Structures are given as structure tokens and as C-alpha cells.
């Protein structure tokens with residue numbers, strides 16, 4: 001691994017673009033390839049296609065990153081890292097098409113002795129049972145013509161402390177030589193621990209297990225929020241109490257549902273693979289069901305508090321604060337906001353939406369405009385722009401608020417005579 005080592009990143013999204021900039025700043029001759037022309041043009045102009053602090057701080061580097069739509073540029077690199085999406089379809093079934101297409105374009109432009117690393121999240125078995133056979137079909141042999149490794153990405157968009165430069169990683173590969181090379185690369189670019197895994201399957205499993213762990217724990221508190229609502233117990237208070245135990249408890253908090261490209265997606269990769277191998281992941285399926293229900297529970301909560309003031313949901317003006325799945329970022333993927341909006345539409349409420357990070361997708365232009373139009377609110381995203389606005393809610397005569405992430409001052413809101421309910425918090 002020298003500074004002459006050339007690196008090609010395929011897929012310049014939330015995962016691939018920060019990685020490409022990190023590789024470049026560590027001195028590797030790095031290029032990027034993405035099938036999205038608009039994205040490539042933006043990067044060429046030195047603009048990030050999405051909001052991410054890690055990239056904002058490296059904006060000057062963007063223009064120095066050679067980027068292409070044509071995969072033939074990968075022929076001359078030594079390491080290819082694939083960071084394309086691995087989504088699910090409408091029936092929650094894993095969709096490996098983007099990954100297979102990316103691998104196909106790599107195979108079609110294969111150089112000599114290249115190390116191919118998959119960073120996309122995949123279920124155990126994809127590298128050996130889906131990707132390797134694609135090479136075999138073209139008469140290409142691992143260790144002779146290429147090396148295959150997997151290093152699942154753990155990036156957390158919007159996280160100010162942890163980013164691609166310092167998050168520990170795990171690496172698995174098919175051959176010893178592939179593992180050695182991949183470890184060497186990541187040890188050079190990352191200021192963190194790089195753990196070799198016993199097998200490529202074990203490396204694939206790490207990421208789906210991490211996100212299933214999150215999904216299950218969040219589902220547990222989301223379920224508690226619903227049962228404690230029935231019992232009149234504030235679940236946030238209970239969790240904060242339990243969190244005073246210095247060992248064996250890890251606080252997770254309920255909300256209007258999970259979003260993003262990881263937690264609502266990755267558990268299905270494990271569920272489906274296990275099903276193929278004859279095992280039914282009851283626990284994971286239950287977690288998915290509970291978390292998928294939370295946007296509907298949020299609407300139900302609004303309906304309940306509106307009933308208390310004799311306002312029907314039908315024809316009442318509801319303002320949705322936030323569309324992205326997480327605070328202070330513009331990522332809308334799998335956001336519970338859209339399920340909430342659809343459910344409210346079904347119930348014939350009048351809806352205004354505003355997200356300062358997704359103005360194009362909002363139907364009003366400012367928080368003030370939204371408040372002017374609304375009788376009741378659902379706070380979906382705890383963007384900084386929505387915090388400490390309790391006085392403003394009073395000024396605009398809001399009658400009821402559902403706090404979908406339990407981030408507002410409920411006591412203050414209630415003291416204004418506004419109906420308030422969080423998710424398991426009141």
C-alpha cells in the first residue's frame with residue numbers, strides 16, 4: 001500500500017463520497033464513479049449533492065476528486081470499493097439489482113489483480129453466493145484474477161463526532177491475500193481499530209446484526225410507549241430512571257418510527273436470508289412490525305387528543321414539522337413522515353408540511369407559514385429550527401401537538417392550554 005495505490009469508489013452517496021474524500025486526503029490517487037449524471041456534475045462543480053458536515057469541511061477537495069459516469073475509468077485502479085444502495089422492494093424483499101449492476105460494470109472493466117471491496121450492506125452469503133459466481137461465469141478466478149473483500153460501512157449521517165475517518169471497522173475476505181490488502185488499506189485511511197473477521201460471511205453478518213440490534217431495542221421501547229400510554233405512565237421518565245443503573249441497561253427512546261437507509265431496511269436482509277436457509281426470525285419480524293406501526297400510532301395519538309377538544313381529524317388543518325428521518329440532515333429515505341402524511345390524507349385532514357432541509361419537498365415555505373395554516377401539529381423531526389419554539393406555537397394559536405420525538409417542552413406547552421402528547425410522554 002503506497003501513495004501510488006489507486007482507488008476507485010463506485011457509488012458517490014452518503015457512504016461513497018465521504019470515503020472518496022477521505023481516501024484522497026490520505027494521499028491515495030482516488031477517483032469516483034456514479035451512474036447519476038446530475039450527481040457527477042454537482043461534484044465536478046465542487047458542490048455536495050447532499051448535506052453532510054464531513055463533506056462541507058472538505059469542499060475544496062471535491063473539485064480535486066476526478067469523477068465519472070463511465071465505469072471504464074476503473075480499469076486502471078488497484079482497489080475498487082462498491083458503495084451502491086441495497087434497498088428493499090414494496091414487499092420488503094431485498095433488492096440486489098443496483099449491487100449486481102455495479103459488480104457487472106466492474107467485471108466488464110476488470111484490471112489486473114484488483115482488490116474489490118463491497119461496502120454496501122448485504123446479508124451473509126451475498127459475496128460468496130451472488131457476487132463470486134458472477135466472476136466465475138466470466139471465467140474469472142479469485143486470487144488469480146481479482147480479490148474480493150467486504151467491509152461494511154457504519155457511517156451515521158449528521159453525527160458530529162463519528163465519521164468515516166474514525167469509526168472502527170471490520171473486514172472479511174475470501175482469501176488471505178485479499179484480507180491482508182483490505183486491512184492495509186483501511187488501516188491507512190482510518191484512525192480507529194480495524195478488526196479482521198474469520199470469514200467474509202461473518203463480516204457481512206456484523207452490519208445486519210448491528211442494525212437489527214437497534215431495530216429490536218427501539219421496537220421494545222416503542223411497544224412500551226403504547227402499553228404505558230394505556231397505564232398513564234410516562235415511558236420517557238421510566239427509561240431515564242432505568243438508565244441510572246450503571247450496568248446492563250442501554251437507554252433507547254420511543255418515537256414516531258424509524259427511518260433512513262439502514263434500520264428499516266437491513267433487518268429484512270437477515271430475515272429473508274434466514275428464511276431461505278429454513279429459519280424464521282420471529283423476534284426480528286415482530287420488531288419490524290412494531291416499528292412500521294409507529295407512524296400510524298402517531299396519527300392515532302393526534303386523533304385521540306383532538307377528540308378531547310372535540311375537533312375531528314377530517315378537515316382539520318395539521319402542520320407537519322420535518323420530513324427527514326433524522327435531525328438536521330436532508331435524508332428523506334424511508335422517513336416515517338411520509339406514512340404519517342398518507343395516513344392523515346386518508347383521514348381527510350388538511351396538511352401543510354415544512355422541512356428547512358427539504359424545502360422542495362415541503363408544501364409551505366417557512367415555519368411561520370406552516371403555523372399560520374395549522375390548528376394542530378405533528379413534530380416529526382427534531383431539527384434545531386423547531387426547538388424552543390413553544391412560545392411561537394402559542395402565538396399562532398395551535399390547539400394540539402403530537403411530539404413525535406419527545407423533544408419539546410410538554411409542560412410549557414400544556415401551561416398555554418395546548419393539548420400535548422409525545423410518544424409515550426405526556
Ligand SMILES: NC(=O)c1ccc[n+]([C@@H]2O[C@H](COP(=O)([O-])OP(=O)(O)OC[C@H]3O[C@@H](n4cnc5c(N)ncnc54)[C@H](O)[C@@H]3O)[C@@H](O)[C@H]2O)c1
Nearest residue numbers: 011012013014015034035036084085086101102120121153
Ligand atoms: N446512508 C447511511 O447512513 C449508510 C450507513 C451505512 C451503510 N450504508 C449502506 O451503504 C450503501 C450505500 O448507501 P448510501 O446511503 O451511500 O446510498 P446513496 O443512495 O446515498 O448512494 C448510492 C450511490 O450509488 C449510485 N449508484 C447506484 N447504482 C450504481 C451503479 N451501478 N454504478 C455506479 N453508481 C451507482 C447512486 O447513483 C448513488 O449516488 C447501502 O448498502 C447502505 O445500506 C448506508
